Structure formats: structure tokens, C-alpha cells
Amino acid sequence: MTETDRRTFLMQTGALAAVALVPGIAFAADVQLNAEISVAIIGMGRQGRAIAGELQKIKGVKVAAICDVDPGRLRSGARRVAGVATFKTHPELLDNAKEVNAVFIATPTHTHRVILEDTLAAGKHVYCEAPLASTVQDCKAIAAAARNASTICAAGLLARSNPVYKLARTFFKSDSVRDLVAMRAQSNDKTTWRNPSSDPAREKALNWRLDPALSIGLAGELGTHQFDVFNYYRGVYPTSIQGQGSIRLHKDGRKVYDTVAAMLTFADGAVLQYAATLGNSYEGTHEVFYGSNAAIKLAWTHGWLFKEADAPTQGWEVYANRQQFHNEEGITLIADATQLASQGKLKSGVGLPNPPLYYGLGDFLKSVTENTPVATTIQEGARATIIGILADQAIRTNETITINPNLLKEA
Numbered sequence: 171m172t173e174t175d176r177r178t179f180l181m182q183t184g185a186l187a188a189v190a191l192v193p194g195i196a197f198a199a200d201v202q203l204n205a206e207i208s209v210a211i212i213g214m215g216r217q218g219r220a221i222a223g224e225l226q227k228i229k230g231v232k233v234a235a236i237c238d239v240d241p242g243r244l245r246s247g248a249r250r251v252a253g254v255a256t257f258k259t260h261p262e263l264l265d266n267a268k269e270v271n272a273v274f275i276a277t278p279t280h281t282h283r284v285i286l287e288d289t290l291a292a293g294k295h296v297y298c299e300a301p302l303a304s305t306v307q308d309c310k311a312i313a314a315a316a317r318n319a320s321t322i323c324a325a326g327l328l329a330r331s332n333p334v335y336k337l338a339r340t341f342f343k344s345d346s347v348r349d350l351v352a353m354r355a356q357s358n359d360k361t362t363w364r365n366p367s368s369d370p371a372r373e374k375a376l377n378w379r380l381d382p383a384l385s386i387g388l389a390g391e392l393g394t395h396q397f398d399v400f401n402y403y404r405g406v407y408p409t410s411i412q413g414q415g416s417i418r419l420h421k422d423g424r425k426v427y428d429t430v431a432a433m434l435t436f437a438d439g440a441v442l443q444y445a446a447t448l449g450n451s452y453e454g455t456h457e458v459f460y461g462s463n464a465a466i467k468l469a470w471t472h473g474w475l476f477k478e479a480d481a482p483t484q485g486w487e488v489y490a491n492r493q494q495f496h497n498e499e500g501i502t503l504i505a506d507a508t509q510l511a512s513q514g515k516l517k518s519g520v521g522l523p524n525p526p527l528y529y530g531l532g533d534f535l536k537s538v539t540e541n542t543p544v545a546t547t548i549q550e551g552a553r554a555t556i557i558g559i560l561a562d563q564a565i566r567t568n569e570t571i572t573i574n575p576n577l578l579k580e581a
Contacts (some may be wrong), residue, residue: 178336191338191466191473198333198522203230207468210235210270210294212260212285213277215248217299221274222250223553224528226503231535235267240372252427260285264292271295272322272538274531278378279386280304283312290319297534298548299326301394301555302387308579309552309559312581316548322537324544325551327397328530333475338466342403346459346484353400355441355457357392358407358450362420363428382425387562388446389413389430392455394558397434397548399457399468400442401554408434408442410572413565419449424477444561552581 207230211218214236225231237257238244248256257263263270272295279301285476287295296316302325303309316323329335341347363380367373379385401407411434415427429447436442456469463481467474522529533545556578563572 185441190474191334191341198529199458200524201528201535202229203349203535203539206230206232207271207441207535208232208234208269209272209274209412209535210237210263210267211247212237212263212275213275213299213535214240214243215276216239216242216317216394218274218276218527219247219250220274220527222247224525224531225274226251227524227528228532228535232427234270235263237263240301240375245519248529251294260288264288264294271533275299275536276326278384279391280308283308286312286323287315290315290323293321295322295326295538297324297326297536297549298529299334300398300551301386301390301558302548302551303555304384304390306556306559309555309580313549313552320343321545322534323468323548324534324537325548326530327395327398327546327551327554328470328526329395329402330545330550331533332470332522333529334471335399335402335468338473338475339403341464342459342461342466344484344529345463346475346481347459347464348358349462350404350440351460351462351493353440354458355393355396355399355442355444356453357388357396357446357455358452359448359454360419360451361448363448364420364422364424377568380424380426385426386559387415387426387430387565387566388428388448389432389444389561390555390558391444393432393444393561394443394554396455396457397442397557397561398550398554401461401550401557406436406438407578408573409575410435410570411557411561411564412570413561414568415565417508427565430565432565433562434557470526486558493495533568549581553578556581 209225209231211221211233213401222233233251233254236247236259238247239258244256248254255267273289273299275282275296282298282303286296286298302312305433309497365376367376380389393398411432413430413432415426415430418429420428428449432444434442434444454469457466459466464474465480465558478519479536509567537544
């Protein structure tokens with residue numbers, strides 16, 4: 171891009187407020203491993219199958235074994251991975267799949283602790299889906315097991331591996347956003363959380379998220395992933411949580427709320443407003459940071475920065491191209507804009523080329539094969555999960571819960 175082209179571009183886009191935060195080619199590159207690795211997946215429900223699909227995109231990864239106590243899900247998983255060994259229980263897998271180096275745990279939340287402890291004891295590297303557990307006690311036990319392990323252990327929270335979120339965080343840490351004013355997050359998805367089955371015992375097992383004795387609700391199951399975004403960006407944790415919830419749509423006898431709201435307050439007075447529902451999908455899942463110079467909106471595969479009218483120009487605007495954002499035209503920020511422009515590929519750089527899960531799995535596998543720190547430690551996973559558990563408690567009781575800082579430090 172010549173200097174004349176840049177001046178013309180700035181003149182054309184200078185009045186636009188919406189800026190899309192998009193990683194360039196190098197920033198969101200395909201995962202490259204320096205060694206081959208054999209892995210297993212425990213839990214072949216929806217998330218386990220998603221993990222299998224993303225792992226098969228990564229060269230050098232062999233999904234050698236899968237496990238599920240549910241025969242139907244085990245068969246479904248086997249159809250997705252040619253030649254894979256199948257096991258009904260995790261001890262059976264650990265005893266027989268000796269060639270496996272790393273294990274991905276994608277079972278129901280309340281079952282993670284025993285499986286993780288057994289897998290670490292077997293000398294395997296572990297990636298455990300989040301939330302890590304359904305109780306604070308189990309979170310602390312999982313964190314302790316990871317600290318004492320000789321192998322690598324990572325939590326399945328994806329913000330810290332997401333190229334869009336990593337790029338946006340550099341703007342959050344700069345003067346582009348400046349003074350933090352407020353925070354907001356939501357997870358809207360019109361779905362039931364109910365899995366029907368003609369077998370009552372199987373139906374009960376499949377619908378553990380609707381069992382109040384096992385489930386940590388929307389704030390725990392969904393909110394944990396979003397709470398970690400704010401933990402990652404700010405490096406501080408809430409000190410109190412208020413909440414409330416109700417059943418707005420799915421009046422089918424369930425006891426777990428299908429619509430919730432919570433307010434998380436921090437020591438510096440900042441507030442995070444959180445809302446989730448299974449009754450409406452409008453605007454989906456996203457997080458927003460409001461600052462005195464700009465707001466950052468993150469939506470997992472995309473991110474936008476909205477500059478305030480009085481915010482100063484900072485120079486990065488030259489690395490941009492136009493993008494439509496709802497009813498307004500914004501500009502897309504791309505790290506490799508000059509290189510992309512020369513190749514005629516500016517617009518192809520918009521959005522992540524792979525789901526966020528791909529980058530989380532890739533970071534873990536690179537940590538295992540290169541013996542480097544993981545992107546999301548079990549300790550950070552435990553802290554985010556504890557916040558989710560306490561948010562669910564605040565919603566259930568409609569009371570304010572004070573968070574002891576030592577509780578999160580101990581995780």
C-alpha cells in the first residue's frame with residue numbers, strides 16, 4: 171500500500187466508528203507440531219465429537235482411542251474416527267491404550283475430577299474441558315492434582331488461545347480503550363438442554379445439566395468460559411456476585427433456570443453484567459469492554475472496536491480495510507494488512523478460519539510436544555469455574571455472595 175493510497179484510505183474511513191479486530195495470516199496460522207502424538211478422547215458427546223473433528227485437522231495427531239459409558243455415543247464417535255480403539259470406561263482405556271500420550275476429557279462436568287486424577291496418575295498429559303467441576307471442593311482438588319503432576323495439564327477455556335481475543339487484548343492494554351467504564355457479557359441460544367430417550371435411566375444420565383443436584387446452571391456451564399475472558403484481560407477477579415433467574419420458556423418440569431442474570435463486582439468498583447438464556451438467540455454469545463476511548467466487543471470468531479467520537483487517532487488506523495457491521499460500515503484491523511493487500515486477500519482475512527476450539531487444542535498439543543507452558547492453566551480454569559459455581563449459587567438463592575480472595579488464590 172503506497173503512502174498516497176494510505177492517505178486516500180484514511181480520508182475515506184476517518185469518520186467511521188466501528189473497527190473489526192481481525193488477526194492476520196501469521197496471527198491465526200494453522201497449527202504446526204514438531205512431533206507426532208497419539209491421543210485419546212474420554213467422553214464422546216457433542217463436545218467430544220467436536221474435539222475429534224478439530225484434532226483430525228492437525229497434521230501429526232493420531233486419535234488412537236475413545237471412551238464413553240454410553241454405547242450410542244461410543245458408536246457415534248467411532249464412526250467419526252476411522253480405525254479408532256473404543257473403550258467403555260476410562261480405567262479400561264488407561265490400562266490398554268499404552269501408546270496414548272495425551273488425553274482429552276469431555277465428560278459431564280461433575281465427573282471430571284476422578285477421570286483427571288486417574289489420567290494424571292497414569293502419566294498422561296491432560297486437557298480437561300471447562301467448567302472443570304461442579305463443586306468448589308473438586309475444583310481445588312483438580313488444581314492440586316495438576317500442580318503435583320509430572321505431565322502437562324490444561325483447562326479447556328479458549329479465550330487465551332483465540333487469535334481474535336489475543337489481538338484485541340493488545341488494544342485493551344493500550345490507550346485505545348483507556349479507562350475501563352463497564353463490562354457486559356451474554357450467552358443467548360434458543361435450545362432446550364434436554365436430550366430425549368426411551369430409556370428412563372439413559373435419559374436421566376443424558377440430562378445431567380437439568381439435574382439441580384449435579385448442574386451448575388447457565389452461569390456455571392456457559393458463564394465460566396466468559397468469566398475467564400475478563401480474568402484474562404484484567405488479571406483480577408470479582409469480590410462479590412448478585413444474581414437471579416427464572417424459567418421463562420421451558421416449563422417442562424425442570425428445576426434449573428432457563429434464563430439468568432448476574433452482577434459481578436470487583437474491588438475497584440468495576441461491574442460485569444452477565445445474562446444468559448435458553449429462550450432466545452438474539453445477538454448470541456459475546457463480551458463487551460466499555461472504555462473512555464472505545465468499546466471492544468468480542469464474539470469468539472470476530473471482534474470489533476468502536477471508537478468514541480472524541481478519541482484521538484493513534485496510527486494503527488492505516489492497517490485497515492472497510493467492513494460492513496450491521497447497518498454501519500466499519501474498518502477491519504488486520505495485522506498483516508500490507509502483505510494481504512499486495513496479494514489481494516484483505517477481505518479473506520476477516521474472521522477466524524477455524525473454530526476457537528481448534529486453537530485451544532493446538533496450543534495444548536504444542537505445549538506437550540515442545541514442553542512449553544500451556545495457554546490456560548488448570549489453576550486459571552479452576553478460578554473461572556469457582557466464579558461460575560458461585561454465580562450459580564447467587565442466582566439460585568437470589569442473594570449476594572462475597573468471594574474470599576484466598577479461595578481463588580488457593581486454586
